[in-house]
Amino acid sequence: MNAYRSHEEMPAIPPEDRIAAYYQPIVALDTRRIFGYEVLGRERTGDGVRSLGPFFSDERVPVEDQVRVDRLLREQAIAKLGETAEPPFLFLNLKPSWIYRHYHSSGELHTLQLLEKYGISPSKVCIEITEEEFRGSMTELNEVIDEYRAQGCRIAIDDVGSGFSSYDRIAQIQPNLLKVDIHMMKKSASHQGYLGVLRSFSTLAEQIGASLLVEGVETRQDLQRAIQIGARYAQGYLFAPAEAEFRPKDDFAQVIGEELEEHKRKLQASERIWLQKGKRLFMSIAETGTRERLEETEEVRRDGALSNEASERYDEAISRWLPDLDEDCLRVYLCRDNGIQLSSNHSRSPEGTWRIEKDFRGSDWSWRPYFIPHLSHAEPRTESKISTKYADLDTHAWIRTVSLPIGRELVLFLDIVDRTI
Secondary structure (H helix, E strand, O other): OOHHHOOOOOOOOOOHHHEEEEEEEEEEOOOOEEEEEEEEEEEEEOOEEEEOHHHHHOOOOOHHHHHHHHHHHHHHHHHHHHOOOOOOEEEEEEOHHHHHHHHHHHOOOHHHHHHHHOOOOHHHEEEEEOOOOOOOOHHHHHHHHHHHHHOOOEEEEEEEOOOOOOHHHHHHHOOOEEEEOHHHHHHHOOOHHHHHHHHHHHHHHHHOOOEEEEEOOOOHHHHHHHHHOOOOEEEOOOOOOOEOOOOOOOOOHHHHHHHHHHHHHHHHHHHHHHHHHHHHHHHHHHHOOHHHHHHHHHHHOOOOOOOHHHHHHHHHHHHHHHHHOOOOEEEEEEEEOOOEEOOOEEEEOOOOOEEEEHHHOOOEOOOOOOHHHHHOOOOOOOOOEEOOOEEOOOOOOEEEEEEEEEOOOEEEEEEEEOOOO
């Protein structure tokens, strides 16, 4: 039984001479080198070492004892940094309540005092705000975080997507790094919804000027997943557990390089597949007469106004083409180059049959992110364009949209399932 979780006795306070700071490497995918280390608490025992995580998370342990032990760990880590010729970056975990409570009572920041004591630049430290249920003033907490930032420290938010890291708090704190919760990444391997959420964190980081750090990377497949969602940094047992010493910076360059090359190879293969798919579709609309029938309908429209008669003729032309499309095509529809949909949606049912959804006639899709780039077909309009991968609103499948120019003003759109990476 875990000593810290025993219900028969109060959790034991680890003796100071058995407390040790350990360091888990964080690698940068852009440089392929160790970027820094997260400082983690360990207790040396007769059988080896054990994590102090349960000690810090046990609500029965007085906060004063947790802070005292944490300060010992921080001082060990910062002192070690001062003894290192080329000091790496350190990630120091701090609960919001600890930061808020100490500064509120003393007006001092212990970490900054330690950095000054050992002659370490604050630019070598990242203050990692860990997840907890925080009930203090966010305004005052932000003042403390801003003080760390003003001195040169970076700021990270841990366990993005859980407890403390709501979007509102992320917006207020404006961190330099977002750390993705390991459990979400594991679920993403089997659940497309989680992968979409992870991709959204990458987009969020990009929009606020932060970098994405994926922790808990245990296998090469995990590393591929981290690369796929746009992580800049990775951390986990694939590289190393927390250890007592720092490692050479290039220790993991080979595995990072191999997985980056594999990701590049998959991307290139995927793009070749989609380029060929677009070319085949462009040839198909000409060979089957679909292009000609759509252009003829456009020519007979009066004053450019959308009419039921014209929409029916567009639908008829598209319907004749549907049997030539493979099973990955989910949807086909025709638009003007101003974004207005002229035809119905021709959508594939789960059973594989096609249904016509007339309610979409007249819809304006110019707001969709992929639409405007798809209208910039060079003259003459003789090529297809392909969007990036995104989740379909109706089926939640990962799809791409292929656009095929028709004459001067029409664009035929196809939503197609993307089974590549």
